[in-house]
Amino acid sequence: MNEERALAGFNSRTTPTPTQLDDNGLLTLRDMRLLKSFATCLLGAASWKTLWFEQQIDHSSDIGTFSQRYLLDDDQARADGPVLFFCGNEGDIEVFANFSGFLREAATALGAQLVFAEHRFYGQSLPFGPDFGRLQVQYLNVEQALEDYAQLIRFLVPESLRAQRPVVAFGGSYGGMLSSWMRAKYPELIFAAVASSAPVHFDRVGGSFFRMVTDAAEAVSPGCAQRVRRGFAAATSQSRQHLRAAFSLCNDDVRLDELILWARNAFVTVAMGNYPYATNLFGQGLKAWPLKSACEQKGLNALEFLAKAVGSYYNATGGVICHNITEEYRDCADQTGCGNLHSAWGRSWDVEACRQIVYYTSTNNVTDMFPAKEWGPRQLSQYCKQTWNITPETFWFGPWLSKIQQSSHIIFTYGLSDPWRGGGVLNSSRRSDLVSLKIREAGHIYDLAASHPDDLPDVRKVRQRIIALLREWLASGEVVV
Numbered sequence: 001m002n003e004e005r006a007l008a009g010f011n012s013r014t015t016p017t018p019t020q021l022d023d024n025g026l027l028t029l030r031d032m033r034l035l036k037s038f039a040t041c042l043l044g045a046a047s048w049k050t051l052w053f054e055q056q057i058d059h060s061s062d063i064g065t066f067s068q069r070y071l072l073d074d075d076q077a078r079a080d081g082p083v084l085f086f087c088g089n090e091g092d093i094e095v096f097a098n099f100s101g102f103l104r105e106a107a108t109a110l111g112a113q114l115v116f117a118e119h120r121f122y123g124q125s126l127p128f129g130p131d132f133g134r135l136q137v138q139y140l141n142v143e144q145a146l147e148d149y150a151q152l153i154r155f156l157v158p159e160s161l162r163a164q165r166p167v168v169a170f171g172g173s174y175g176g177m178l179s180s181w182m183r184a185k186y187p188e189l190i191f192a193a194v195a196s197s198a199p200v201h202f203d204r205v206g207g208s209f210f211r212m213v214t215d216a217a218e219a220v221s222p223g224c225a226q227r228v229r230r231g232f233a234a235a236t237s238q239s240r241q242h243l244r245a246a247f248s249l250c251n252d253d254v255r256l257d258e259l260i261l262w263a264r265n266a267f268v269t270v271a272m273g274n275y276p277y278a279t280n281l282f283g284q285g286l287k288a289w290p291l292k293s294a295c296e297q298k299g300l301n302a303l304e305f306l307a308k309a310v311g312s313y314y315n316a317t318g319g320v321i322c323h324n325i326t327e328e329y330r331d332c333a334d335q336t337g338c339g340n341l342h343s344a345w346g347r348s349w350d351v352e353a354c355r356q357i358v359y360y361t362s363t364n365n366v367t368d369m370f371p372a373k374e375w376g377p378r379q380l381s382q383y384c385k386q387t388w389n390i391t392p393e394t395f396w397f398g399p400w401l402s403k404i405q406q407s408s409h410i411i412f413t414y415g416l417s418d419p420w421r422g423g424g425v426l427n428s429s430r431r432s433d434l435v436s437l438k439i440r441e442a443g444h445i446y447d448l449a450a451s452h453p454d455d456l457p458d459v460r461k462v463r464q465r466i467i468a469l470l471r472e473w474l475a476s477g478e479v480v481v
Contacts, residue, residue, distance in 0.1 A: 101450020231306025
């Protein structure tokens with residue numbers, strides 16, 4: 001769940017004005033084609049105000065406060081319209097706001113006020129600044145973050161206005177988990193929730209994640225998994241000098257285990273960001289269908305194939321002269337990655353992956369295409385104890401999952417090529433208000449992006465379905481707590 005692992009800082013304030021909307025408030029296909037040359041702008045189109053809210057560092061005791069950043073966009077808001085509240089996750093809130101153009105379209109369709117709230121310990125919402133230590137990380141947990149959001153909502157929508165201005169929580173990935181937990185924990189505040197790519201079944205992630213990366217690679221390019229396996233096998237028998245030359249490394253001081261994790265991270269990232277058009281969220285310069293591109297690199301031998309495939313991610317812009325592995329990949333508790341050395345969010349996510357967002361993501365080179373590496377309870381516990389003096393709360397998610405299952409007015413969405421779907425709620429409940437929607441060929445949090453001329457038909461249908469369901473629930477006027 002590391003969608004800010006690259007520099008995704010596109011921050012345009014210029015957007016073409018759509019000339020026509022469909023019945024759900026989304027851009028029509030005709031107008032998307034007319035706007036194709038401006039498609040990049042759609043990813044960052046917003047006119048928000050940057051505001052701050054004073055939060056308690058600890059909601060159970062008075063030890064001080066910090067300033068939480070949030071973005072407010074009320075250009076489309078009606079006086080009686082809902083509030084769409086985006087639960088920020090592991091990164092700078094502007095990055096997610098720039099990307100999540102669908103929320104702006106939904107706000108237009110519903111006459112809603114739009115709020116993007118930044119998660120504590122990320123972006124500029126830093127209770128102890130960027131250099132927090134072991135003592136301070138006790139205040140970085142899900143319960144504190146959810147109460148932050150609850151307090152901000154109480155401020156923005158006082159009790160006297162809640163019936164008139166119902167709040168719909170949105171989020172993607174970890175943020176999708178947060179949005180579903182907000183609905184389950186604070187039903188008096190949150191009328192409904194939309195959770196994109198939220199792997200709330202932590203217990204299913206470890207055994208499925210790298211297998212699903214492999215399955216996605218095979219789906220876009222049959223034979224890719226075997227080519228990747230051969231590439232890694234070839235890498236294990238090479239000298240440091242040969243590896244440096246093959247992978248265009250900056251120096252010979254490279255450990256094979258580090259190179260393997262760095263290379264594995266490339267496939268993980270392009271699998272998550274395997275969109276039908278170019279986008280910078282998962283890496284600067286990524287073109288359309290980057291997983292397919294990685295799998296179809298032409299190499300004279302197995303090692304050259306792997307090097308070119310990995311380079312298609314780390315050097316997507318074509319401007320990298322040589323690669324410094326310790327700069328480009330950060331090893332951490334979350335073996336799916338914590339960004340690069342300069343990703344400020346990586347340390348905070350390392351804490352969360354040690355404490356509550358716990359999954360054991362081993363590889364075995366049989367059901368997946370990566371060299372075998374065991375990452376189970378022993379390895380994770382040892383790492384977290386040494387790094388943060390934290391003992392992983394392995395079964396923390398259980399009661400929260402039960403709360404979700406007993407809740408209502410939650411929409412889950414999953415891309416069927418997203419390796420995180422293994423932890424998802426993939427089936428709707430028998431009730432009509434706990435809904436799961438699936439998108440064929442889609443990567444991670446794809447449905448949150450703005451409408452695009454090259455969108456998959458399924459994502460258009462899912463976005464329309466989300467707006468239709470919210471309209472239906474909002475029109476009923478029934479507040480289910």
